[in-house]
Amino acid sequence: MQTTLQNKENNRKQVLSLVFLICSIVIGFFFTLDQGYSYIEKKDTLDATKKEIIEKKSMLEALQNTTKNIENSVELQNDIARYGSEFREDTVIDSIFTPINGVNIANISMTKGEKTPNGLSLANISLSLKAQDRATLGNYLNYLTNSKTNKKSYIIKNLNFPLDTMKDVPVSVNMELGMYYFE
Amino acid sequence: MKTTESVELEQETEDKKSTPNTFFILSATLFAIVCAVSAFLFFENMSLNTSIDANKNEITTYVSSINKIKSDKKVIAAELVTNNKLSILASIQTNDAQKYIDEILTVSRKYKLIFSGFSYANGKINTSAVSIPETVLFGDDGVKKVSNLVRDYRTGTGLLFNLSPVLSISGYEQKRAFSLEFNVASVK
Numbered sequence: 001m002q003t004t005l006q007n008k009e010n011n012r013k014q015v016l017s018l019v020f021l022i023c024s025i026v027i028g029f030f031f032t033l034d035q036g037y038s039y040i041e042k043k044d045t046l047d048a049t050k051k052e053i054i055e056k057k058s059m060l061e062a063l064q065n066t067t068k069n070i071e072n073s074v075e076l077q078n079d080i081a082r083y084g085s086e087f088r089e090d091t092v093i094d095s096i097f098t099p100i101n102g103v104n105i106a107n108i109s110m111t112k113g114e115k116t117p118n119g120l121s122l123a124n125i126s127l128s129l130k131a132q133d134r135a136t137l138g139n140y141l142n143y144l145t146n147s148k149t150n151k152k153s154y155i156i157k158n159l160n161f162p163l164d165t166m167k168d169v170p171v172s173v174n175m176e177l178g179m180y181y182f183e
Numbered sequence: 184m185k186t187t188e189s190v191e192l193e194q195e196t197e198d199k200k201s202t203p204n205t206f207f208i209l210s211a212t213l214f215a216i217v218c219a220v221s222a223f224l225f226f227e228n229m230s231l232n233t234s235i236d237a238n239k240n241e242i243t244t245y246v247s248s249i250n251k252i253k254s255d256k257k258v259i260a261a262e263l264v265t266n267n268k269l270s271i272l273a274s275i276q277t278n279d280a281q282k283y284i285d286e287i288l289t290v291s292r293k294y295k296l297i298f299s300g301f302s303y304a305n306g307k308i309n310t311s312a313v314s315i316p317e318t319v320l321f322g323d324d325g326v327k328k329v330s331n332l333v334r335d336y337r338t339g340t341g342l343l344f345n346l347s348p349v350l351s352i353s354g355y356e357q358k359r360a361f362s363l364e365f366n367v368a369s370v371k
Contacts, residue, residue, distance in 0.1 A: 010203040017203070020210035024217045032217055035224035042231035049238035056245035063252045066261050076261060083271055084260035118267040134284065141281040153271075156280045158304035163284070165291040165298045175280075180271060182260040 083180040095152040102132035125177040133168045294332045306367040314359040325359035
């Protein structure tokens with residue numbers, strides 16, 4: 001009698017065990033595994049969004065600093081005017097046709113040029129002029145490239161003139177200048 | 184006294200009893216673990232979803248603030264100018280033609296050569312030169328000055344220019360003419 005009862009109990013336990021096992025496998029395969037993959041994916045997404053937040057935050061801070069600097073720094077304002085202002089013919093003309101004694105500018109022609117890899121555009125300005133002597137030419141070249149009184153700074157792309165080391169006579173100069181601007 | 188057979192029978196019966204129990208415990212434990220892990224992952228994923236959504240909202244806020252600031256062209260220009268100022272200044276300095284004119288005049292004085300014409304482009308300077316000897320004595324040839332100039336450029340260091348090969352010289356001993364091409368040392 002006891003053996004029969006025990007057998008019944010054992011059978012019941014075996015059936016329950018099988019049910020647990022099958023349920024474990026089914027839940028594990030169809031739910032837990034999926035949740036696990038989803039967890040890994042979401043963790044990665046969370047990390048990526050955290051990184052993006054840091055990146056955007058620092059970008060915003062940098063921009064806010066730049067905005068502050070534009071308002072407060074005279075040097076930056078001058079630099080923007082010099083290299084990052086828009087292309088304006090009147091500004092170029094005012095900058096190049098400066099009253100320097102002994103320099104007569106004959107011709108000027110401008111093209112807007114192309115955008116450079118650094119994000120700024122580079123305009124081309126061709127110039128022909130007459131300078132009364134080499135020193136005057138030197139002063140004018142310094143004015144074009146490196147002068148605080150000039151609102152623009154130009155790059156001398158090419159320059160030619162009939163140099164004569166024997167005598168310092170008036171010279172006709174042709175040159176091409178590059179000018180950075182922002183478009 | 185139990186016989187060996189009866190002991191073995193008892194052991195077998197005990198084993199038969201314990202095997203379903205072990206199996207039941209193991210499968211129940213496995214089930215409990217699977218359920219617990221599933222529940223943990225489910226709630227953790229829900230929490231992660233909330234965090235991700237919050238982060239995405241934060242990013243959107245930052246992006247809209249950035250776009251608002253960037254809509255001002257001056258800010259972009261300022262950024263570009265700040266980032267590229269050094270390279271722009273370097274480019275202006277590299278193409279400082281006035282410095283090169285001065286150097287050509289110095290070379291002319293040093294070697295007592297007559298230069299005519301000056302052309303600068305892409306870091307190259309071209310000029311024509313004439314060499315006249317100091318005296319009109321026999322054997323005093325203008326080519327000596329050319330030789331001195333070339334020697335100094337071939338053996339000297341720290342010079343502003345590199346001299347391209349001087350492969351032809353024309354004229355006669357009292358007047359030697361040749362062309363010179365200098366390359367600015369920092370521009371390749």
